[in-house]
Amino acid sequence: xxxxxxxxxxxxxxxxxxxxxxxxxxxxxxxxxxxxxxxxxxxxxxxxxxxxxxxxxxxxxxxxxxxxxxxxxxxxxxxxxxxxxxxxxxxxxxxxxxxxxxxxxxxxxxxxxxxxxxxxxxxxxxxxxxxxxxxxxxxxxxxxxxxxxxxxxxxxxxxxxxxxxxxxxxxxxxxxxxxxxxxxxxxxxxxxxxxxxxxxxxxxxxxxxxxxxxxxxxxxxxxxxxxxxxxxxxxxxxxxxxxxxxxxxxxxxxxxxxxxxxxxxxxxxxxxxxxxxxxxxxxxxxxxxxxxxxxxxxxxxxxxxxxxxxxxxxxxxxxxxx
Numbered sequence: 001x002x003x004x005x006x007x008x009x010x011x012x013x014x015x016x017x018x019x020x021x022x023x024x025x026x027x028x029x030x031x032x033x034x035x036x037x038x039x040x041x042x043x044x045x046x047x048x049x050x051x052x053x054x055x056x057x058x059x060x061x062x063x064x065x066x067x068x069x070x071x072x073x074x075x076x077x078x079x080x081x082x083x084x085x086x087x088x089x090x091x092x093x094x095x096x097x098x099x100x101x102x103x104x105x106x107x108x109x110x111x112x113x114x115x116x117x118x119x120x121x122x123x124x125x126x127x128x129x130x131x132x133x134x135x136x137x138x139x140x141x142x143x144x145x146x147x148x149x150x151x152x153x154x155x156x157x158x159x160x161x162x163x164x165x166x167x168x169x170x171x172x173x174x175x176x177x178x179x180x181x182x183x184x185x186x187x188x189x190x191x192x193x194x195x196x197x198x199x200x201x202x203x204x205x206x207x208x209x210x211x212x213x214x215x216x217x218x219x220x221x222x223x224x225x226x227x228x229x230x231x232x233x234x235x236x237x238x239x240x241x242x243x244x245x246x247x248x249x250x251x252x253x254x255x256x257x258x259x260x261x262x263x264x265x266x267x268x269x270x271x272x273x274x275x276x277x278x279x280x281x282x283x284x285x286x287x288x289x290x291x292x293x294x295x296x297x298x299x300x301x302x303x304x305x306x307x308x309x310x311x312x313x314x315x316x317x318x319x320x321x322x
Contacts, residue, residue: 007207007266034280038066038074038315041222041277041288042094042142042203045071045265046122053122054315055080055095055106056277058287062086063095063108065123066317071267071292073318080124081106087115087131094142094203096263097122105175107143107155114143114157116176134178140167144263145175146206146237154237156186156204156215163189163199166217168237184238186215193248194219196226203261206237207306209297213237214306216274218260219248223285225257229276231306246305250276253310256291257282264295272296274308290315 040056047053054066054074065080080097083089088110095108104119106126113133117126134143134155142158153171155178158164165188170179189199198221207214215232228251232241253259262276274295277288292313297304 007264007272032314032316036317036319037280037289038317039287040064040066040290042261043275043277043290044094044096044263045273045275045292046097046099047266047268048099048122050268051122053077053097054275054290055097056290057093057095059092060090062092063106063126067123068315071273071313071315073316075318077123080119080122081108081117081126083110085125085127085131086110086117087113087128087133094261096144096205098145100147100175105145107145109141109143112139112141112160114140114155116143118176134176135180142202142204142261144205145171148237149208154206156206158202158204164202165189166201166204166215186239187217187232187241187243189219191219191230191243191247193226193228193251194230197221197224203263205263207264209304209306211235212304215241216264216306218262220260222258222261225279225282226251227258227260228252229260229262229274229308244305249306250274250293250308250310253293253312256312258285258288259291 039058043056045054052068058064062079062083063081065077066074067077068074091111093109095106097106106117115133117128119126140157140159144156146154155171156168166186170182187201189195189201200221201217203218205216213234220227228248230247232243234241256278258279262274264274272295275292279285294309296307298307
């Protein structure tokens with residue numbers, strides 16, 4: 001990844017018995033039993049110290065966290081956030097965790113409202129000081145944090161009114177309070193692939209590369225086997241945003257279907273990756289499971305294009321006692 005790239009702080013042959021997958025690291029075919037897949041949708045990976053932590057949508061009781069030393073084998077750590085410590089009783093979705101000034105911030109959705117909780121450890125317990133959503137009067141989801149080069153914090157989120165559209169707003173320095181007057185529209189579903197089964201742009205995240213903002217997002221309904229990932233670019237975080245004509249940049253890689261809603265992250269060697277989920281199989285959607293691909297910027301026709309590899313790692317769940 002370029003030194004000028006800013007990352008915000010930081011199947012099917014037969015699914016009867018076994019799932020055959022190809023690892024992007026070695027190119028070998030490996031065998032992973034369905035019960036050994038990591039059951040996280042809308043995944044996000046945080047590298048803290050020498051350990052990776054994965055968070056995602058799965059539990060009815062809050063937000064789960066898994067840990068790994070190598071991105072390949074993962075152990076469940078338990079609930080990073082329990083619903084007793086948060087606004088909401090259900091629908092805990094799309095968490096992202098950032099380590100800033102000695103504190104861990106979790107941005108997530110509960111009952112179709114965006115929330116923030118904090119903790120002193122990446123495994124939690126995350127708690128809300130006030131158990132209430134950021135914007136109580138609006139049904140919005142999928143909030144993500146981006147801190148620009150000048151230190152200004154922003155939050156992107158999805159408005160679910162007449163289709164799913166993405167907006168951005170500035171945050172106060174506490175990283176938990178939105179400035180409603182700064183909210184501005186980013187993108188809505190207009191490309192044909194985003195409107196096949198629902199009019200959806202969701203799961204946003206931002207990279208800044210050589211002065212250009214790259215807004216990564218998912219399109220189409222998550223239940224569709226043609227759910228996928230695209231991106232748009234802008235010279236300002238407030239837009240105007242222009243979607244890539246090469247979208248979707250990831251859709252049905254290998255034997256996977258329903259692939260999307262993830263986030264970029266850097267590994268221990270500083271290499272860029274993208275973590276995402278896919279349907280459990282061609283026959284059923286849930287539980288959706290986590291996969292990891294390499295990502296990069298490629299110079300094409302005088303422009304830097306964002307790309308996600310179709311070759312992916314299939315993380316394996318280690319159920320042995322610690």
